[in-house]
Amino acid sequence: MTDMAESESDVSTDVSALPMLSHSVSYTSIQKPPFVVSVIGSGNWGTTVAKIIAENTRENPLLFEQKVRMWVYEEEFEGSNLSDIINTEHVNKKYLPGIKLPDNLVAVPDLLEAVQHSNILIFNIPHQHLEKILSQLRGNIDPRARAISCLKGLRVNLDGVELLPDIIQDALGIHCGVLAGANLAQEVAEQRFSETTVGYPLPADYKPGDVDHTVLYTLFHRPYFHVHVIEDIAGISCAGALKNIIAISVGFVEGLEWGDNAKAAMLRRGLLEMIKFGRKFFPGCLVSSFTEESAGVADLFTTCTGGRNFKLAKIMAQTGKSAHEVEKEILNGQSAQGLITAKEIHELIKNKGCEEEFPLFETTYQILFHGVRIGILPYMLENKWSISKPNYSS
The missing domain is CATH 1.10.1040.10 (N-(1-d-carboxylethyl)-l-norvaline Dehydrogenase; domain 2)
Incomplete structure:
Protein backbone atom coordinates (compact mmCIF):
# COMPACT_ATOMS: atom_id res chain seq x y z
CA MET A 1 0.00 0.00 0.00
CA THR A 2 1.90 3.02 -1.22
CA ASP A 3 -1.05 5.39 -1.61
CA MET A 4 -2.03 7.52 1.30
CA ALA A 5 -5.21 6.22 2.89
CA GLU A 6 -7.92 8.73 3.72
CA SER A 7 -8.19 9.69 7.37
CA GLU A 8 -11.03 7.96 9.17
CA SER A 9 -10.83 9.63 12.55
CA ASP A 10 -14.45 8.82 13.25
CA VAL A 11 -13.81 5.07 13.18
CA SER A 12 -10.08 4.64 13.81
CA THR A 13 -8.41 4.56 17.18
CA ASP A 14 -6.53 7.80 17.77
CA VAL A 15 -3.68 6.17 19.65
CA SER A 16 -1.60 9.33 19.45
CA ALA A 17 -4.11 10.94 21.82
CA LEU A 18 -3.50 8.30 24.48
CA PRO A 19 -1.04 9.04 27.28
CA MET A 20 2.44 7.83 26.46
CA LEU A 21 3.28 4.78 28.54
CA SER A 22 6.97 4.63 29.24
CA HIS A 23 8.64 1.33 28.51
CA SER A 24 12.21 2.56 28.61
CA VAL A 25 14.71 0.07 29.92
CA SER A 26 17.80 0.81 31.98
CA TYR A 27 20.89 -1.23 31.22
CA THR A 28 23.21 0.88 33.33
CA SER A 29 24.41 -2.20 35.21
CA ILE A 30 25.85 -3.63 32.01
CA GLN A 31 29.06 -1.95 30.94
CA LYS A 32 28.64 -1.94 27.18
CA PRO A 33 27.93 0.70 24.53
CA PRO A 34 24.34 1.19 23.36
CA PHE A 35 23.13 -1.01 20.51
CA VAL A 36 23.53 0.51 17.04
CA VAL A 37 20.56 -0.28 14.78
CA SER A 38 20.40 -0.28 10.98
CA VAL A 39 17.38 -0.96 8.77
CA ILE A 40 18.05 -2.55 5.38
CA GLY A 41 15.22 -1.49 3.09
CA SER A 42 13.08 1.61 2.62
CA GLY A 43 9.83 0.57 0.97
CA ASN A 44 6.57 1.41 2.68
CA TRP A 45 6.91 -1.35 5.30
CA GLY A 46 10.66 -0.84 5.64
CA THR A 47 10.20 2.87 6.25
CA THR A 48 7.34 2.23 8.67
CA VAL A 49 9.44 -0.15 10.76
CA ALA A 50 12.37 2.28 10.65
CA LYS A 51 10.05 5.03 11.94
CA ILE A 52 9.03 2.85 14.90
CA ILE A 53 12.63 1.98 15.69
CA ALA A 54 13.82 5.59 15.50
CA GLU A 55 11.04 6.67 17.87
CA ASN A 56 12.16 4.04 20.36
CA THR A 57 15.91 4.59 20.10
CA ARG A 58 15.34 8.28 20.79
CA GLU A 59 13.39 7.42 23.95
CA ASN A 60 15.94 4.86 25.19
CA PRO A 61 19.39 6.44 24.83
CA LEU A 62 20.99 4.18 27.45
CA LEU A 63 20.02 1.10 25.47
CA PHE A 64 20.30 2.29 21.86
CA GLU A 65 22.36 4.71 19.82
CA GLN A 66 19.75 7.32 18.91
CA LYS A 67 20.64 7.62 15.23
CA VAL A 68 19.10 4.90 13.05
CA ARG A 69 20.51 4.41 9.57
CA MET A 70 18.15 3.16 6.87
CA TRP A 71 19.60 1.81 3.64
CA VAL A 72 17.85 3.32 0.63
CA TYR A 73 18.12 1.92 -2.87
CA GLU A 74 18.92 5.22 -4.51
CA GLU A 75 16.47 6.42 -7.13
CA GLU A 76 15.24 9.75 -8.39
CA PHE A 77 11.85 11.06 -7.36
CA GLU A 78 10.46 14.39 -8.54
CA GLY A 79 13.90 15.47 -9.69
CA SER A 80 15.78 14.68 -6.46
CA ASN A 81 17.51 11.68 -4.95
CA LEU A 82 15.15 9.80 -2.67
CA SER A 83 17.73 9.70 0.14
CA ASP A 84 18.10 13.49 -0.02
CA ILE A 85 14.34 13.96 0.19
CA ILE A 86 14.13 11.72 3.26
CA ASN A 87 17.03 13.46 5.01
CA THR A 88 15.89 17.03 4.30
CA GLU A 89 12.09 16.76 4.40
CA HIS A 90 11.86 13.72 6.71
CA VAL A 91 9.27 12.08 4.49
CA ASN A 92 9.61 9.11 2.13
CA LYS A 93 7.54 10.75 -0.59
CA LYS A 94 7.66 7.77 -2.92
CA TYR A 95 6.86 4.86 -0.62
CA LEU A 96 5.26 6.42 2.47
CA PRO A 97 3.93 9.84 1.46
CA GLY A 98 2.39 12.09 4.07
CA ILE A 99 4.02 10.37 7.06
CA LYS A 100 6.50 12.47 9.04
CA LEU A 101 9.65 10.56 9.98
CA PRO A 102 11.78 11.16 13.08
CA ASP A 103 14.78 13.38 12.43
CA ASN A 104 17.10 10.77 13.96
CA LEU A 105 16.27 8.42 11.07
CA VAL A 106 18.97 8.90 8.42
CA ALA A 107 18.70 7.58 4.86
CA VAL A 108 21.97 6.13 3.54
CA PRO A 109 22.28 5.07 -0.12
CA ASP A 110 25.50 3.09 0.42
CA LEU A 111 24.71 -0.35 1.86
CA LEU A 112 28.02 -0.93 3.63
CA GLU A 113 27.99 2.55 5.12
CA ALA A 114 24.46 1.95 6.37
CA VAL A 115 25.47 -1.13 8.36
CA GLN A 116 28.89 0.05 9.56
CA HIS A 117 29.38 -0.56 13.31
CA SER A 118 25.78 -1.80 13.64
CA ASN A 119 25.03 -4.69 15.96
CA ILE A 120 21.29 -4.99 15.27
CA LEU A 121 20.33 -5.38 11.60
CA ILE A 122 16.69 -5.22 10.48
CA PHE A 123 16.08 -6.80 7.05
CA ASN A 124 13.07 -5.39 5.21
CA ILE A 125 13.56 -5.88 1.47
CA PRO A 126 11.72 -7.84 -1.25
CA HIS A 127 12.82 -11.44 -0.73
CA GLN A 128 13.86 -11.81 -4.37
CA HIS A 129 16.69 -9.35 -3.65
CA LEU A 130 17.85 -11.07 -0.47
CA GLU A 131 20.68 -13.12 -1.99
CA LYS A 132 22.22 -10.07 -3.68
CA ILE A 133 22.11 -8.07 -0.45
CA LEU A 134 23.60 -10.91 1.57
CA SER A 135 26.45 -11.33 -0.90
CA GLN A 136 27.36 -7.66 -0.43
CA LEU A 137 27.15 -7.84 3.35
CA ARG A 138 29.14 -11.05 3.73
CA GLY A 139 32.38 -10.24 5.54
CA ASN A 140 31.40 -6.58 6.04
CA ILE A 141 29.37 -6.67 9.25
CA ASP A 142 30.08 -7.11 12.94
CA PRO A 143 30.32 -10.91 13.45
CA ARG A 144 28.61 -10.49 16.84
CA ALA A 145 25.63 -8.64 15.35
CA ARG A 146 22.06 -9.91 15.65
CA ALA A 147 19.36 -9.63 13.00
CA ILE A 148 15.59 -9.56 12.59
CA SER A 149 13.96 -10.44 9.28
CA CYS A 150 10.73 -8.62 8.40
CA LEU A 151 10.47 -10.63 5.17
CA LYS A 152 7.49 -12.96 4.81
CA GLY A 153 7.94 -16.22 2.98
CA LEU A 154 9.84 -19.46 2.69
CA ARG A 155 12.38 -20.86 0.28
CA VAL A 156 10.83 -24.05 -1.05
CA ASN A 157 12.46 -26.68 -3.26
CA LEU A 158 11.86 -30.34 -4.01
CA ASP A 159 13.95 -31.45 -1.06
CA GLY A 160 12.39 -29.31 1.64
CA VAL A 161 11.79 -25.87 3.08
CA GLU A 162 14.21 -23.21 4.30
CA LEU A 163 13.29 -20.33 6.59
CA LEU A 164 14.43 -16.88 5.45
CA PRO A 165 15.96 -16.09 8.88
CA ASP A 166 18.02 -19.29 8.55
CA ILE A 167 19.22 -18.19 5.11
CA ILE A 168 20.35 -14.86 6.58
CA GLN A 169 21.99 -16.62 9.51
CA ASP A 170 23.84 -19.12 7.31
CA ALA A 171 25.02 -16.45 4.87
CA LEU A 172 26.29 -13.97 7.45
CA GLY A 173 27.06 -16.15 10.44
CA ILE A 174 24.84 -14.08 12.76
CA HIS A 175 21.79 -15.06 14.80
CA CYS A 176 18.52 -13.98 13.13
CA GLY A 177 14.91 -13.80 14.29
CA VAL A 178 11.71 -12.73 12.54
CA LEU A 179 8.95 -10.10 12.86
CA ALA A 180 5.50 -10.61 11.32
CA GLY A 181 1.86 -9.94 12.00
CA ALA A 182 -1.35 -8.38 10.76
CA ASN A 183 0.54 -5.23 9.88
CA LEU A 184 -0.76 -3.20 6.96
CA ALA A 185 2.02 -0.66 6.58
CA GLN A 186 -0.14 2.40 6.04
CA GLU A 187 -2.24 1.74 9.13
CA VAL A 188 0.84 1.23 11.30
CA ALA A 189 2.49 4.34 9.85
CA GLU A 190 -0.66 6.33 10.69
CA GLN A 191 -0.38 5.01 14.25
CA ARG A 192 -3.59 3.02 14.14
CA PHE A 193 -3.55 0.29 16.74
CA SER A 194 -2.16 -3.08 15.69
CA GLU A 195 -0.16 -6.01 17.02
CA THR A 196 2.88 -7.93 15.82
CA THR A 197 4.89 -11.00 16.75
CA VAL A 198 8.66 -11.27 17.07
CA GLY A 199 10.21 -14.73 16.94
CA TYR A 200 13.63 -14.84 18.58
CA PRO A 201 15.10 -17.82 20.43
CA LEU A 202 18.15 -16.77 22.39
CA PRO A 203 21.36 -17.79 20.59
CA ALA A 204 23.65 -20.51 21.90
CA ASP A 205 26.36 -17.93 22.59
CA TYR A 206 24.04 -15.60 24.50
CA LYS A 207 25.63 -13.63 27.33
CA PRO A 208 24.13 -11.01 29.70
CA GLY A 209 23.89 -7.69 27.90
CA ASP A 210 23.23 -9.34 24.53
CA VAL A 211 20.08 -8.79 22.47
CA ASP A 212 17.23 -10.55 24.26
CA HIS A 213 13.44 -10.42 24.41
CA THR A 214 13.44 -7.26 26.52
CA VAL A 215 15.72 -5.46 24.08
CA LEU A 216 13.57 -6.46 21.11
CA TYR A 217 10.35 -5.53 22.88
CA THR A 218 11.78 -2.10 23.65
CA LEU A 219 13.03 -1.68 20.09
CA PHE A 220 9.68 -2.40 18.41
CA HIS A 221 6.87 -1.73 20.91
CA ARG A 222 4.86 1.49 20.66
CA PRO A 223 1.54 2.51 22.25
CA TYR A 224 -0.02 1.92 18.82
CA PHE A 225 2.09 -1.15 17.91
CA HIS A 226 1.96 -3.90 20.50
CA VAL A 227 4.64 -6.58 20.44
CA HIS A 228 4.67 -10.16 21.68
CA VAL A 229 8.08 -11.86 21.64
CA ILE A 230 8.18 -15.66 21.35
CA GLU A 231 10.80 -18.20 20.29
CA ASP A 232 9.03 -19.93 17.38
CA ILE A 233 10.63 -18.67 14.16
CA ALA A 234 9.34 -21.62 12.08
CA GLY A 235 5.68 -21.17 12.98
CA ILE A 236 5.75 -17.45 12.26
CA SER A 237 7.55 -17.99 8.95
Whole structure:
Protein backbone atom coordinates (compact mmCIF):
# COMPACT_ATOMS: atom_id res chain seq x y z
CA MET A 1 0.00 0.00 0.00
CA THR A 2 1.90 3.02 -1.22
CA ASP A 3 -1.05 5.39 -1.61
CA MET A 4 -2.03 7.52 1.30
CA ALA A 5 -5.21 6.22 2.89
CA GLU A 6 -7.92 8.73 3.72
CA SER A 7 -8.19 9.69 7.37
CA GLU A 8 -11.03 7.96 9.17
CA SER A 9 -10.83 9.63 12.55
CA ASP A 10 -14.45 8.82 13.25
CA VAL A 11 -13.81 5.07 13.18
CA SER A 12 -10.08 4.64 13.81
CA THR A 13 -8.41 4.56 17.18
CA ASP A 14 -6.53 7.80 17.77
CA VAL A 15 -3.68 6.17 19.65
CA SER A 16 -1.60 9.33 19.45
CA ALA A 17 -4.11 10.94 21.82
CA LEU A 18 -3.50 8.30 24.48
CA PRO A 19 -1.04 9.04 27.28
CA MET A 20 2.44 7.83 26.46
CA LEU A 21 3.28 4.78 28.54
CA SER A 22 6.97 4.63 29.24
CA HIS A 23 8.64 1.33 28.51
CA SER A 24 12.21 2.56 28.61
CA VAL A 25 14.71 0.07 29.92
CA SER A 26 17.80 0.81 31.98
CA TYR A 27 20.89 -1.23 31.22
CA THR A 28 23.21 0.88 33.33
CA SER A 29 24.41 -2.20 35.21
CA ILE A 30 25.85 -3.63 32.01
CA GLN A 31 29.06 -1.95 30.94
CA LYS A 32 28.64 -1.94 27.18
CA PRO A 33 27.93 0.70 24.53
CA PRO A 34 24.34 1.19 23.36
CA PHE A 35 23.13 -1.01 20.51
CA VAL A 36 23.53 0.51 17.04
CA VAL A 37 20.56 -0.28 14.78
CA SER A 38 20.40 -0.28 10.98
CA VAL A 39 17.38 -0.96 8.77
CA ILE A 40 18.05 -2.55 5.38
CA GLY A 41 15.22 -1.49 3.09
CA SER A 42 13.08 1.61 2.62
CA GLY A 43 9.83 0.57 0.97
CA ASN A 44 6.57 1.41 2.68
CA TRP A 45 6.91 -1.35 5.30
CA GLY A 46 10.66 -0.84 5.64
CA THR A 47 10.20 2.87 6.25
CA THR A 48 7.34 2.23 8.67
CA VAL A 49 9.44 -0.15 10.76
CA ALA A 50 12.37 2.28 10.65
CA LYS A 51 10.05 5.03 11.94
CA ILE A 52 9.03 2.85 14.90
CA ILE A 53 12.63 1.98 15.69
CA ALA A 54 13.82 5.59 15.50
CA GLU A 55 11.04 6.67 17.87
CA ASN A 56 12.16 4.04 20.36
CA THR A 57 15.91 4.59 20.10
CA ARG A 58 15.34 8.28 20.79
CA GLU A 59 13.39 7.42 23.95
CA ASN A 60 15.94 4.86 25.19
CA PRO A 61 19.39 6.44 24.83
CA LEU A 62 20.99 4.18 27.45
CA LEU A 63 20.02 1.10 25.47
CA PHE A 64 20.30 2.29 21.86
CA GLU A 65 22.36 4.71 19.82
CA GLN A 66 19.75 7.32 18.91
CA LYS A 67 20.64 7.62 15.23
CA VAL A 68 19.10 4.90 13.05
CA ARG A 69 20.51 4.41 9.57
CA MET A 70 18.15 3.16 6.87
CA TRP A 71 19.60 1.81 3.64
CA VAL A 72 17.85 3.32 0.63
CA TYR A 73 18.12 1.92 -2.87
CA GLU A 74 18.92 5.22 -4.51
CA GLU A 75 16.47 6.42 -7.13
CA GLU A 76 15.24 9.75 -8.39
CA PHE A 77 11.85 11.06 -7.36
CA GLU A 78 10.46 14.39 -8.54
CA GLY A 79 13.90 15.47 -9.69
CA SER A 80 15.78 14.68 -6.46
CA ASN A 81 17.51 11.68 -4.95
CA LEU A 82 15.15 9.80 -2.67
CA SER A 83 17.73 9.70 0.14
CA ASP A 84 18.10 13.49 -0.02
CA ILE A 85 14.34 13.96 0.19
CA ILE A 86 14.13 11.72 3.26
CA ASN A 87 17.03 13.46 5.01
CA THR A 88 15.89 17.03 4.30
CA GLU A 89 12.09 16.76 4.40
CA HIS A 90 11.86 13.72 6.71
CA VAL A 91 9.27 12.08 4.49
CA ASN A 92 9.61 9.11 2.13
CA LYS A 93 7.54 10.75 -0.59
CA LYS A 94 7.66 7.77 -2.92
CA TYR A 95 6.86 4.86 -0.62
CA LEU A 96 5.26 6.42 2.47
CA PRO A 97 3.93 9.84 1.46
CA GLY A 98 2.39 12.09 4.07
CA ILE A 99 4.02 10.37 7.06
CA LYS A 100 6.50 12.47 9.04
CA LEU A 101 9.65 10.56 9.98
CA PRO A 102 11.78 11.16 13.08
CA ASP A 103 14.78 13.38 12.43
CA ASN A 104 17.10 10.77 13.96
CA LEU A 105 16.27 8.42 11.07
CA VAL A 106 18.97 8.90 8.42
CA ALA A 107 18.70 7.58 4.86
CA VAL A 108 21.97 6.13 3.54
CA PRO A 109 22.28 5.07 -0.12
CA ASP A 110 25.50 3.09 0.42
CA LEU A 111 24.71 -0.35 1.86
CA LEU A 112 28.02 -0.93 3.63
CA GLU A 113 27.99 2.55 5.12
CA ALA A 114 24.46 1.95 6.37
CA VAL A 115 25.47 -1.13 8.36
CA GLN A 116 28.89 0.05 9.56
CA HIS A 117 29.38 -0.56 13.31
CA SER A 118 25.78 -1.80 13.64
CA ASN A 119 25.03 -4.69 15.96
CA ILE A 120 21.29 -4.99 15.27
CA LEU A 121 20.33 -5.38 11.60
CA ILE A 122 16.69 -5.22 10.48
CA PHE A 123 16.08 -6.80 7.05
CA ASN A 124 13.07 -5.39 5.21
CA ILE A 125 13.56 -5.88 1.47
CA PRO A 126 11.72 -7.84 -1.25
CA HIS A 127 12.82 -11.44 -0.73
CA GLN A 128 13.86 -11.81 -4.37
CA HIS A 129 16.69 -9.35 -3.65
CA LEU A 130 17.85 -11.07 -0.47
CA GLU A 131 20.68 -13.12 -1.99
CA LYS A 132 22.22 -10.07 -3.68
CA ILE A 133 22.11 -8.07 -0.45
CA LEU A 134 23.60 -10.91 1.57
CA SER A 135 26.45 -11.33 -0.90
CA GLN A 136 27.36 -7.66 -0.43
CA LEU A 137 27.15 -7.84 3.35
CA ARG A 138 29.14 -11.05 3.73
CA GLY A 139 32.38 -10.24 5.54
CA ASN A 140 31.40 -6.58 6.04
CA ILE A 141 29.37 -6.67 9.25
CA ASP A 142 30.08 -7.11 12.94
CA PRO A 143 30.32 -10.91 13.45
CA ARG A 144 28.61 -10.49 16.84
CA ALA A 145 25.63 -8.64 15.35
CA ARG A 146 22.06 -9.91 15.65
CA ALA A 147 19.36 -9.63 13.00
CA ILE A 148 15.59 -9.56 12.59
CA SER A 149 13.96 -10.44 9.28
CA CYS A 150 10.73 -8.62 8.40
CA LEU A 151 10.47 -10.63 5.17
CA LYS A 152 7.49 -12.96 4.81
CA GLY A 153 7.94 -16.22 2.98
CA LEU A 154 9.84 -19.46 2.69
CA ARG A 155 12.38 -20.86 0.28
CA VAL A 156 10.83 -24.05 -1.05
CA ASN A 157 12.46 -26.68 -3.26
CA LEU A 158 11.86 -30.34 -4.01
CA ASP A 159 13.95 -31.45 -1.06
CA GLY A 160 12.39 -29.31 1.64
CA VAL A 161 11.79 -25.87 3.08
CA GLU A 162 14.21 -23.21 4.30
CA LEU A 163 13.29 -20.33 6.59
CA LEU A 164 14.43 -16.88 5.45
CA PRO A 165 15.96 -16.09 8.88
CA ASP A 166 18.02 -19.29 8.55
CA ILE A 167 19.22 -18.19 5.11
CA ILE A 168 20.35 -14.86 6.58
CA GLN A 169 21.99 -16.62 9.51
CA ASP A 170 23.84 -19.12 7.31
CA ALA A 171 25.02 -16.45 4.87
CA LEU A 172 26.29 -13.97 7.45
CA GLY A 173 27.06 -16.15 10.44
CA ILE A 174 24.84 -14.08 12.76
CA HIS A 175 21.79 -15.06 14.80
CA CYS A 176 18.52 -13.98 13.13
CA GLY A 177 14.91 -13.80 14.29
CA VAL A 178 11.71 -12.73 12.54
CA LEU A 179 8.95 -10.10 12.86
CA ALA A 180 5.50 -10.61 11.32
CA GLY A 181 1.86 -9.94 12.00
CA ALA A 182 -1.35 -8.38 10.76
CA ASN A 183 0.54 -5.23 9.88
CA LEU A 184 -0.76 -3.20 6.96
CA ALA A 185 2.02 -0.66 6.58
CA GLN A 186 -0.14 2.40 6.04
CA GLU A 187 -2.24 1.74 9.13
CA VAL A 188 0.84 1.23 11.30
CA ALA A 189 2.49 4.34 9.85
CA GLU A 190 -0.66 6.33 10.69
CA GLN A 191 -0.38 5.01 14.25
CA ARG A 192 -3.59 3.02 14.14
CA PHE A 193 -3.55 0.29 16.74
CA SER A 194 -2.16 -3.08 15.69
CA GLU A 195 -0.16 -6.01 17.02
CA THR A 196 2.88 -7.93 15.82
CA THR A 197 4.89 -11.00 16.75
CA VAL A 198 8.66 -11.27 17.07
CA GLY A 199 10.21 -14.73 16.94
CA TYR A 200 13.63 -14.84 18.58
CA PRO A 201 15.10 -17.82 20.43
CA LEU A 202 18.15 -16.77 22.39
CA PRO A 203 21.36 -17.79 20.59
CA ALA A 204 23.65 -20.51 21.90
CA ASP A 205 26.36 -17.93 22.59
CA TYR A 206 24.04 -15.60 24.50
CA LYS A 207 25.63 -13.63 27.33
CA PRO A 208 24.13 -11.01 29.70
CA GLY A 209 23.89 -7.69 27.90
CA ASP A 210 23.23 -9.34 24.53
CA VAL A 211 20.08 -8.79 22.47
CA ASP A 212 17.23 -10.55 24.26
CA HIS A 213 13.44 -10.42 24.41
CA THR A 214 13.44 -7.26 26.52
CA VAL A 215 15.72 -5.46 24.08
CA LEU A 216 13.57 -6.46 21.11
CA TYR A 217 10.35 -5.53 22.88
CA THR A 218 11.78 -2.10 23.65
CA LEU A 219 13.03 -1.68 20.09
CA PHE A 220 9.68 -2.40 18.41
CA HIS A 221 6.87 -1.73 20.91
CA ARG A 222 4.86 1.49 20.66
CA PRO A 223 1.54 2.51 22.25
CA TYR A 224 -0.02 1.92 18.82
CA PHE A 225 2.09 -1.15 17.91
CA HIS A 226 1.96 -3.90 20.50
CA VAL A 227 4.64 -6.58 20.44
CA HIS A 228 4.67 -10.16 21.68
CA VAL A 229 8.08 -11.86 21.64
CA ILE A 230 8.18 -15.66 21.35
CA GLU A 231 10.80 -18.20 20.29
CA ASP A 232 9.03 -19.93 17.38
CA ILE A 233 10.63 -18.67 14.16
CA ALA A 234 9.34 -21.62 12.08
CA GLY A 235 5.68 -21.17 12.98
CA ILE A 236 5.75 -17.45 12.26
CA SER A 237 7.55 -17.99 8.95
CA CYS A 238 5.22 -20.74 7.74
CA ALA A 239 2.13 -18.72 8.58
CA GLY A 240 3.48 -15.69 6.74
CA ALA A 241 3.99 -17.66 3.54
CA LEU A 242 1.03 -20.05 3.48
CA LYS A 243 -1.61 -17.42 4.23
CA ASN A 244 -1.39 -16.24 0.61
CA ILE A 245 -2.62 -19.60 -0.73
CA ILE A 246 -5.60 -19.45 1.60
CA ALA A 247 -6.34 -15.87 0.56
CA ILE A 248 -6.67 -17.14 -3.02
CA SER A 249 -9.20 -19.81 -1.98
CA VAL A 250 -11.21 -17.21 -0.05
CA GLY A 251 -11.07 -14.91 -3.09
CA PHE A 252 -12.56 -17.69 -5.22
CA VAL A 253 -15.46 -18.04 -2.79
CA GLU A 254 -16.00 -14.27 -2.67
CA GLY A 255 -16.01 -14.04 -6.46
CA LEU A 256 -18.67 -16.76 -6.74
CA GLU A 257 -20.75 -15.06 -4.01
CA TRP A 258 -21.04 -18.21 -1.93
CA GLY A 259 -21.36 -16.15 1.23
CA ASP A 260 -19.70 -15.77 4.60
CA ASN A 261 -20.23 -19.37 5.69
CA ALA A 262 -18.16 -20.61 2.76
CA LYS A 263 -15.41 -18.08 3.44
CA ALA A 264 -15.33 -19.20 7.06
CA ALA A 265 -14.95 -22.80 5.89
CA MET A 266 -11.95 -21.85 3.75
CA LEU A 267 -10.36 -19.96 6.63
CA ARG A 268 -10.90 -22.85 9.04
CA ARG A 269 -9.55 -25.48 6.67
CA GLY A 270 -6.69 -23.23 5.59
CA LEU A 271 -5.61 -22.63 9.18
CA LEU A 272 -5.59 -26.38 9.83
CA GLU A 273 -3.44 -27.03 6.77
CA MET A 274 -1.04 -24.25 7.77
CA ILE A 275 -0.60 -25.91 11.16
CA LYS A 276 -0.21 -29.37 9.61
CA PHE A 277 2.41 -28.11 7.16
CA GLY A 278 4.38 -26.37 9.88
CA ARG A 279 4.34 -29.40 12.17
CA LYS A 280 5.25 -31.78 9.34
CA PHE A 281 8.26 -29.89 8.02
CA PHE A 282 9.30 -28.13 11.25
CA PRO A 283 8.32 -30.47 14.12
CA GLY A 284 9.40 -27.95 16.73
CA CYS A 285 6.98 -25.22 15.67
CA LEU A 286 4.09 -24.49 18.01
CA VAL A 287 0.37 -24.68 17.26
CA SER A 288 -0.09 -21.57 19.40
CA SER A 289 1.98 -19.54 16.93
CA PHE A 290 -0.78 -20.10 14.37
CA THR A 291 -3.79 -19.84 16.66
CA GLU A 292 -2.81 -17.18 19.21
CA GLU A 293 -0.34 -14.83 17.55
CA SER A 294 -0.79 -11.81 15.30
CA ALA A 295 1.61 -13.51 12.88
CA GLY A 296 -0.81 -16.45 12.64
CA VAL A 297 -4.58 -16.22 12.62
CA ALA A 298 -4.71 -12.40 12.70
CA ASP A 299 -2.45 -12.00 9.66
CA LEU A 300 -4.40 -14.76 7.91
CA PHE A 301 -7.67 -12.91 8.49
CA THR A 302 -6.28 -9.59 7.23
CA THR A 303 -4.82 -11.19 4.10
CA CYS A 304 -8.09 -12.98 3.34
CA THR A 305 -10.16 -9.78 3.44
CA GLY A 306 -8.11 -7.87 0.86
CA GLY A 307 -4.74 -7.77 -0.82
CA ARG A 308 -3.57 -8.75 -4.27
CA ASN A 309 -3.94 -12.53 -3.85
CA PHE A 310 -7.55 -12.23 -2.68
CA LYS A 311 -8.39 -9.73 -5.42
CA LEU A 312 -6.79 -11.81 -8.17
CA ALA A 313 -8.77 -14.91 -7.20
CA LYS A 314 -12.01 -12.95 -6.88
CA ILE A 315 -11.64 -11.57 -10.41
CA MET A 316 -10.78 -15.05 -11.73
CA ALA A 317 -14.02 -16.40 -10.26
CA GLN A 318 -16.11 -13.50 -11.55
CA THR A 319 -14.74 -13.44 -15.10
CA GLY A 320 -13.51 -16.96 -15.81
CA LYS A 321 -10.12 -15.56 -16.79
CA SER A 322 -6.89 -17.36 -16.01
CA ALA A 323 -4.53 -16.32 -13.25
CA HIS A 324 -2.02 -15.17 -15.86
CA GLU A 325 -4.61 -12.96 -17.58
CA VAL A 326 -5.72 -11.34 -14.34
CA GLU A 327 -2.10 -10.80 -13.26
CA LYS A 328 -1.44 -8.83 -16.42
CA GLU A 329 -4.55 -6.72 -15.86
CA ILE A 330 -4.21 -5.78 -12.19
CA LEU A 331 -0.50 -6.31 -11.43
CA ASN A 332 1.09 -5.09 -14.67
CA GLY A 333 2.58 -8.53 -15.27
CA GLN A 334 4.06 -8.94 -11.80
CA SER A 335 3.33 -12.14 -9.90
CA ALA A 336 1.05 -12.38 -6.89
CA GLN A 337 3.10 -14.08 -4.20
CA GLY A 338 0.35 -16.63 -3.59
CA LEU A 339 0.72 -18.04 -7.11
CA ILE A 340 4.43 -18.62 -6.62
CA THR A 341 3.90 -20.14 -3.17
CA ALA A 342 1.06 -22.40 -4.37
CA LYS A 343 3.27 -23.81 -7.12
CA GLU A 344 6.26 -24.30 -4.83
CA ILE A 345 4.20 -25.99 -2.12
CA HIS A 346 2.56 -28.29 -4.69
CA GLU A 347 5.93 -29.39 -6.04
CA LEU A 348 7.22 -30.05 -2.53
CA ILE A 349 4.25 -32.06 -1.26
CA LYS A 350 4.04 -33.99 -4.54
CA ASN A 351 7.71 -34.90 -4.23
CA LYS A 352 7.08 -36.00 -0.65
CA GLY A 353 3.95 -37.95 -1.66
CA CYS A 354 1.63 -36.14 0.73
CA GLU A 355 -0.73 -34.19 -1.57
CA GLU A 356 -3.83 -35.71 0.04
CA GLU A 357 -2.79 -34.34 3.42
CA PHE A 358 -3.23 -30.80 2.06
CA PRO A 359 -6.40 -30.81 -0.06
CA LEU A 360 -6.97 -27.04 0.09
CA PHE A 361 -3.40 -26.23 -0.96
CA GLU A 362 -3.51 -28.86 -3.71
CA THR A 363 -6.94 -27.90 -5.07
CA THR A 364 -6.02 -24.22 -5.14
CA TYR A 365 -2.93 -25.12 -7.16
CA GLN A 366 -4.97 -27.25 -9.60
CA ILE A 367 -7.46 -24.40 -10.12
CA LEU A 368 -4.70 -21.87 -10.71
CA PHE A 369 -2.52 -23.88 -13.05
CA HIS A 370 -4.56 -26.75 -14.54
CA GLY A 371 -8.03 -25.38 -15.17
CA VAL A 372 -9.85 -27.34 -12.48
CA ARG A 373 -13.15 -25.56 -11.94
CA ILE A 374 -13.63 -23.60 -8.76
CA GLY A 375 -16.88 -25.44 -7.99
CA ILE A 376 -14.86 -28.45 -6.83
CA LEU A 377 -13.91 -26.67 -3.59
CA PRO A 378 -16.80 -28.01 -1.43
CA TYR A 379 -16.05 -31.58 -2.53
CA MET A 380 -12.42 -31.00 -1.66
CA LEU A 381 -13.36 -29.97 1.88
CA GLU A 382 -14.62 -33.51 2.44
CA ASN A 383 -11.07 -34.65 1.62
CA LYS A 384 -12.31 -36.93 -1.17
CA TRP A 385 -10.68 -35.17 -4.09
CA SER A 386 -7.20 -35.94 -5.37
CA ILE A 387 -5.39 -35.61 -8.67
CA SER A 388 -6.22 -39.27 -9.38
CA LYS A 389 -9.96 -38.47 -9.52
CA PRO A 390 -11.80 -37.78 -12.80
CA ASN A 391 -11.21 -34.53 -14.67
CA TYR A 392 -13.41 -31.83 -13.15
CA SER A 393 -12.32 -29.01 -15.44
CA SER A 394 -15.34 -29.30 -17.75
